[in-house]
Amino acid sequence: MVVPGAVTSSVGILGERTFGELRGAVKVNPVTRRLAMEKGWQFGTTAWFLLPAGALFALVVEWVWSDSTAPVCALTIVIKNMGKQTIGAILFDLSGVLYVDNDLVEGAVETVAEARKRGLTVRFVTNTATRGFEEIMGRLHGFGFDAAEEELFTAPAAAKQLIVKKGWRPYCLIHDAIKPDFADLDQNDPNCVVIGDARDELNYESLNKAFRVCQDGAPLIGIGMNRYFEGPDGLQMDAGPFIRAVAWASNIEPIVMGKPGGAFFDEVVASTSFAPGECLMIGDDAEADVGGAMHAGLQGCLVRTGKFQPGDEQVIPEGAEVIDSVADLFS
Numbered sequence: 001m002v003v004p005g006a007v008t009s010s011v012g013i014l015g016e017r018t019f020g021e022l023r024g025a026v027k028v029n030p031v032t033r034r035l036a037m038e039k040g041w042q043f044g045t046t047a048w049f050l051l052p053a054g055a056l057f058a059l060v061v062e063w064v065w066s067d068s069t070a071p072v073c074a075l076t077i078v079i080k081n082m083g084k085q086t087i088g089a090i091l092f093d094l095s096g097v098l099y100v101d102n103d104l105v106e107g108a109v110e111t112v113a114e115a116r117k118r119g120l121t122v123r124f125v126t127n128t129a130t131r132g133f134e135e136i137m138g139r140l141h142g143f144g145f146d147a148a149e150e151e152l153f154t155a156p157a158a159a160k161q162l163i164v165k166k167g168w169r170p171y172c173l174i175h176d177a178i179k180p181d182f183a184d185l186d187q188n189d190p191n192c193v194v195i196g197d198a199r200d201e202l203n204y205e206s207l208n209k210a211f212r213v214c215q216d217g218a219p220l221i222g223i224g225m226n227r228y229f230e231g232p233d234g235l236q237m238d239a240g241p242f243i244r245a246v247a248w249a250s251n252i253e254p255i256v257m258g259k260p261g262g263a264f265f266d267e268v269v270a271s272t273s274f275a276p277g278e279c280l281m282i283g284d285d286a287e288a289d290v291g292g293a294m295h296a297g298l299q300g301c302l303v304r305t306g307k308f309q310p311g312d313e314q315v316i317p318e319g320a321e322v323i324d325s326v327a328d329l330f331s
């Protein structure tokens with residue numbers, strides 16, 4: 001229902017909640033607003049995105065309704081430079097966004113379905129290093145998500161891909177759950193180190209061995225670079241601090257496969273038919289998800305679920321969006 005003086009808007013791509021400059025661009029013209037308020041008329045804005053995703057322009061039409069006739073006229077037809085590209089693909093982080101531990105985030109399944117319904121390309125992007133690829137697929141399906149294998153991008157898979165490509169022999173400090181995924185690699189006489197969320201295996205002896213291999217000149221691969229994650233009983237240290245410790249001791253820069261590594265985002269974007277700026281990353285990690293994505297040229301959106309902490313809004317780059325939950329994406 002439209003009440004006198006109320007502002008309504010319908011936007012072609014993401015519902016009434018839109019992103020960045022898009023939101024400003026569909027604001028009702030202040031002159032239109034004042035005239036309508038004075039007359040007690042109803043008014044609203046309708047925006048159509050007439051050009052393909054990536055176009056910089058949208059047609060914005062402002063309507064005014066009188067008491068007797070609706071609508072009576074279109075006051076303004078404006079071609080606006082949106083200043084930001086439209087969105088063709090959405091990259092969903094998993095843990096903390098679609099589910100938290102074993103609990104599904106309310107409305108997450110419906111949001112992913114809505115994205116597909118709107119013709120958006122969907123990707124699932126995770127740094128999870130404590131579950132194998134097949135197990136993650138199984139969890140997605142178990143929660144009710146429609147997901148295909150080619151839509152899932154995991155940090156461990158990206159790390160393995162790099163090791164295979166380079167022909168390296170890794171010293172693996174990784175969780176038992178993903179060891180089978182690395183079992184076919186030659187791990188004798190290691191000439192690279194890979195560190196993931198290996199939990200109790202991240203001890204002095206193992207980290208010191210990693211340091212010595214790196215000190216001899218071997219590259220260090222980090223499976224993601226997260227400070228912490230939300231566990232069942234609170235925040236837990238992730239692999240990032242341990243990767244940093246080995247890197248600092250051996251005075252090298254780690255190669256980050258997974259978020260926030262630019263190469264990882266490039267790989268996911270390349271799997272879509274869109275440019276980085278047409279892809280939106282949605283995550284609960286201000287630095288690894290939102291900061292990493294935006295640094296790689298994507299758009300970013302932080303959710304207030306999962307590991308989100310008050311104050312994270314101040315950490316994300318300018319232009320990033322913040323929503324309470326992934327369920328609010330289209331509402």
Ligand SMILES: [Mg+2]
Pocket residue numbers: 093094095096097283284285306
């Ligand atoms: Mg997360």
